[in-house]
Amino acid sequence: MTFDALVIGGGLHGLSAALQAARRGMKVALVERDFLGRHASGATAAGVRTLGRDPAELPLSLEAAETWHVMEELVGDSCGFHATGQVQVAEDEAAMEKLRARVEGLQARGMSHEELIGANELKSLVPAMTGPCVGAAWTPRDGAADPHVTIRAFRTAALAAGVEMHEQCAVTGLSRREGTWIVTTSKGAFEAPVVINAAGAWSAEIARLAGDPLRLGLKHSMMIVTERASRVVAPVISAMGRRLSFKQTDAGTLLIGGGVQGRIHDDGQSAVVDFAALALALDTTRRLFPWTEGLRIVRTWAGMEATTDNHLPIIGFSNRAEGLIHDFGFSGHGFQLVPSVGRVVAELAAEGHTETDLSAFDPARIELERDAA
Amino acid sequence: MTTDVVIVGAGPAGMAAAIELRALGLSVLVADEQPAPGGQVWRGVERNNATRLAGALGTDYARGEALVRRFRDCGADYRPETQVWQVEEGWKVFLNQGGKASVATARAVLLATGAQERPVPFEGWTLPGVMTVGAAQIMLKSGGFMPQGPVWLRGAGPLPLLYAQQILALGGRIDGIIDTSAPANRAQALRHLPRALRDWRSLAKGARWMRELRRSGIRMVKGVSEVRAEGDERLTHVTWVEDGQPQRAPAALLLTHEGVIPSVHATLSLGCAHDWNAGQRYLAPRLDTWGETTRGGLFVAGDGAGIGGVDAAVARGGLAALGIARRLGDEVDGDKRAAFEADLSRALATRPFLDALYPAPEGRIPDGLMVCRCEEVTAGRIREAAREGAPDPNQVKAATRAGMGPCQGRQCGYTVSRLIAEEHGIEAGHAGFFNIRPPLKPITLGALAALELPEEAE
Numbered sequence: 001m002t003f004d005a006l007v008i009g010g011g012l013h014g015l016s017a018a019l020q021a022a023r024r025g026m027k028v029a030l031v032e033r034d035f036l037g038r039h040a041s042g043a044t045a046a047g048v049r050t051l052g053r054d055p056a057e058l059p060l061s062l063e064a065a066e067t068w069h070v071m072e073e074l075v076g077d078s079c080g081f082h083a084t085g086q087v088q089v090a091e092d093e094a095a096m097e098k099l100r101a102r103v104e105g106l107q108a109r110g111m112s113h114e115e116l117i118g119a120n121e122l123k124s125l126v127p128a129m130t131g132p133c134v135g136a137a138w139t140p141r142d143g144a145a146d147p148h149v150t151i152r153a154f155r156t157a158a159l160a161a162g163v164e165m166h167e168q169c170a171v172t173g174l175s176r177r178e179g180t181w182i183v184t185t186s187k188g189a190f191e192a193p194v195v196i197n198a199a200g201a202w203s204a205e206i207a208r209l210a211g212d213p214l215r216l217g218l219k220h221s222m223m224i225v226t227e228r229a230s231r232v233v234a235p236v237i238s239a240m241g242r243r244l245s246f247k248q249t250d251a252g253t254l255l256i257g258g259g260v261q262g263r264i265h266d267d268g269q270s271a272v273v274d275f276a277a278l279a280l281a282l283d284t285t286r287r288l289f290p291w292t293e294g295l296r297i298v299r300t301w302a303g304m305e306a307t308t309d310n311h312l313p314i315i316g317f318s319n320r321a322e323g324l325i326h327d328f329g330f331s332g333h334g335f336q337l338v339p340s341v342g343r344v345v346a347e348l349a350a351e352g353h354t355e356t357d358l359s360a361f362d363p364a365r366i367e368l369e370r371d372a373a
Numbered sequence: 374m375t376t377d378v379v380i381v382g383a384g385p386a387g388m389a390a391a392i393e394l395r396a397l398g399l400s401v402l403v404a405d406e407q408p409a410p411g412g413q414v415w416r417g418v419e420r421n422n423a424t425r426l427a428g429a430l431g432t433d434y435a436r437g438e439a440l441v442r443r444f445r446d447c448g449a450d451y452r453p454e455t456q457v458w459q460v461e462e463g464w465k466v467f468l469n470q471g472g473k474a475s476v477a478t479a480r481a482v483l484l485a486t487g488a489q490e491r492p493v494p495f496e497g498w499t500l501p502g503v504m505t506v507g508a509a510q511i512m513l514k515s516g517g518f519m520p521q522g523p524v525w526l527r528g529a530g531p532l533p534l535l536y537a538q539q540i541l542a543l544g545g546r547i548d549g550i551i552d553t554s555a556p557a558n559r560a561q562a563l564r565h566l567p568r569a570l571r572d573w574r575s576l577a578k579g580a581r582w583m584r585e586l587r588r589s590g591i592r593m594v595k596g597v598s599e600v601r602a603e604g605d606e607r608l609t610h611v612t613w614v615e616d617g618q619p620q621r622a623p624a625a626l627l628l629t630h631e632g633v634i635p636s637v638h639a640t641l642s643l644g645c646a647h648d649w650n651a652g653q654r655y656l657a658p659r660l661d662t663w664g665e666t667t668r669g670g671l672f673v674a675g676d677g678a679g680i681g682g683v684d685a686a687v688a689r690g691g692l693a694a695l696g697i698a699r700r701l702g703d704e705v706d707g708d709k710r711a712a713f714e715a716d717l718s719r720a721l722a723t724r725p726f727l728d729a730l731y732p733a734p735e736g737r738i739p740d741g742l743m744v745c746r747c748e749e750v751t752a753g754r755i756r757e758a759a760r761e762g763a764p765d766p767n768q769v770k771a772a773t774r775a776g777m778g779p780c781q782g783r784q785c786g787y788t789v790s791r792l793i794a795e796e797h798g799i800e801a802g803h804a805g806f807f808n809i810r811p812p813l814k815p816i817t818l819g820a821l822a823a824l825e826l827p828e829e830a831e
Contacts, residue, residue, distance in 0.1 A: 034763075034765075035762055035763040035765050035767070035768045036762065036768070037768075037771065038767070038768075042771055148771045148772055151771070152761075152772060155761075167762065167763040168763050224818075225777075226818065227779055227815070251748075251774070256818075265644070266462075266644075267644075273810075273811050275459055275461075275467060275811070275812075275821070275824065276476075276824070276826050278821065279474075279821050279822055279823075279824035279826070282818060282821065282822040283822070285818065286818070286819070286822055292818050292819075293817065293818055293819035293822075294817050294818075294819060295817060295818050296779065296815035296816065296817050296818075297812060297815060297816055297817070297818060297821060298777075298778065298779050298781065298815050299777065299781070299810045299811075300810060300811050300812065301810050
């Protein structure tokens with residue numbers, strides 16, 4: 001089977017790259033070891049957040065933010081996105097000072113997506129947050145989406161654009177011959193001049209098979225889902241200097257996370273919840289939302305995600321394996337970036353270059369000696 | 374706190390194992406959700422044996438008190454009204470006692486968590502006024518609850534017959550029983566009769582129930598189709614089709630039962646290997662002769678090991694105790710082992726006969742039917758999601774929310790897997806089951822936050 005591009009990994013980044021490459025007229029196949037969205041894309045809190053982004057990510061993040069508001073144009077579905085805003089609260093003056101410095105820094109560079117609000121404004125924005133806060137940074141155009149609706153929408157759009165999809169199809173080897181990648185899988189061999197490595201937690205393994213060993217860590221962020229709550233919390237809430245992400249889904253359940261880490265399973269292929277760690281991480285939730293005390297936890301989980309040394313993703317051509325594009329390492333905050341990073345990667349695949357500055361995402365910083373692999 | 378063994382469940386298997394382990398000198402903690410020992414089968418037996426309920430519930434019920442008494446005296450650290458909401462390898466058992474969460478560590482764990490009734494959706498099954506026979510029997514044993522009429526029973530298996538017989542003995546009234554088992558199963562079952570005769574007492578008991586029910590004048594309906602519960606706000610009628618003719622009867626309470634299946638959430642969540650019982654359409658953990666799972670140190674006894682009934686549960690509890698002691702370094706008493714194995718073999722003699730008589734129901738589930746009650750997902754929606762992707766229940770769960778509610782997939786899990794298998798044309802059982810996400814039982818945020826940790830975990 002011969003294609004113009006083969007995408008490895010059926011998470012949202014793989015789907016977005018496949019969709020946008022196919023829209024550029026390429027013949028694209030996508031292979032997924034489990035099923036679409038099995039790992040990080042299905043385990044995400046699906047925050048659509050420009051708030052508090054690393055400045056290096058902001059151009060891609062602000063581009064993506066615009067797309068989220070017109071997501072129907074990209075995939076024919078809103079993906080359950082609601083612009084409820086995101087709020088990062090400060091529980092004390094020291095935290096507020098950090099928020100102030102950041103927002104003023106952004107404004108000095110002409111960026112106005114983050115605003116500062118005081119305690120009273122915060123109270124009227126989130127009346128259900130009864131814990132004490134001195135103020136917050138607030139991004140009214142941010143919000144959250146539904147991860148499963150998003151996966152389905154990207155899948156449907158990619159299929160309509162002509163992407164050929166193979167689930168339960170595991171990659172077993174990559175070799176390069178006369179300008180073409182030959183990718184062997186559990187369902188036969190695929191050939192394509194360009195391979196997009198969007199394998200999330202397994203990206204380093206794919207890179208190694210392609211002769212480009214990289215240093216990549218794993219993250220197992222845990223999430224809690226409660227039963228439906230009677231109070232309403234519209235924006236997504238985080239707290240400066242605390243591990244908290246708190247949001248209410250359309251179904252009324254609360255989704256509480258914030259980067260507390262689970263453990264890797266014995267099989268090395270999935271993550272498990274660590275209740276001891278989770279128990280120690282509920283302090284901020286209890287302070288800000290004391291009424292959650294009696295709510296029942298109905299589900300928890302831990303995701304599998306690749307993380308890099310400085311938490312910035314790897315996006316761009318491999319420096320050592322020709323025709324291999326890396327698209328991973330989002331370190332727990334890649335969901336919002338799906339539309340814009342897919343656009344960049346599709347451009348690289350189709351044109352071989354892009355106008356977008358990718359220097360902060362260059363794989364060089366995590367390359368390992370080839371002998372070491 | 375650290376003990377040699379934590380046992381989850383104080384039913385026949387858990388109690389028998391605790392007694393045996395204590396006799397071998399091991400320390401034992403037994404956590405159970407009920408206020409008193411006995412499990413489902415002997416629920417409330419100490420209290421009820423002193424009341425007028427005793428005679429009606431039968432001698433098989435009353436005899437449970439003897440084991441309960443031995444259990445109370447065995448020296449196990451017994452924790453009633455305690456939920457086990459998580460088990461982690463190593464072994465850590467997370468307890469919730471009246472909203473207070475803590476962790477017990479142990480060298481081995483025995484799951485004696487029993488069975489649940491097989492959920493089988495049919496039209497009207499979510500209406501108020503429709504509940505399971507098992508739930509009604511729990512209410513009878515725990516509060517002397519008598520069903521108020523008109524009362525109908527619907528389903529298959531020994532439990533509806535036993536329950537009807539108990540209600541009659543208490544002077545209650547059952548208006549009718551709709552037997553949903555297929556008449557063709559009887560011929561299949563007869564092949565297993567010779568082996569079943571090893572336990573002729575149980576067969577005779579079943580025959581006696583049938584005789585008494587027939588004599589009582591209860592309306593017995595058989596070989597019918599399209600049984601439905603009807604009503605706007607709550608149940609008012611039960612309807613069915615008999616010989617091509619629609620039938621309708623007033624009903625205030627419809628009790629349903631389609632057999633029981635092992636509780637497997639804990640063993641699934643721990644990644645133990647399971648086997649598919651094709652006739653009964655359930656998963657059961659793969660166990661060695663001692664009841665040890667594929668995870669060393671984790672044992673299962675009782676109906677959670679595969680449906681076998683109360684006497685099998687007691688025998689398996691004893692075997693598991695010997696197996697645990699063996700794993701912890703003790704020598705096994707060969708005579709004891711042989712005695713437990715003989716008990717188990719006799720107790721399982723009627724099982725092939727009963728399984729053939731009452732296989733899992735196979736009728737097509739209509740698209741409009743609610744399969745996941747918690748999240749209100751229909752069979753049609755599940756079929757649609759199944760067709761859209763790989764034959765994996767987790768994908769269907771993600772796409773539809775089926776299985777995401779507070780029951781954690783205990784009600785819809787097998788139905789979802791079955792619909793997926795049908796849509797993909799694969800064998801039932803090959804579609805797998807939901808990944809079980811912790812906690813095993815819902816726990817409040819406050820209780821988790823106040824979790825008392827053993828020192829090494831902090």
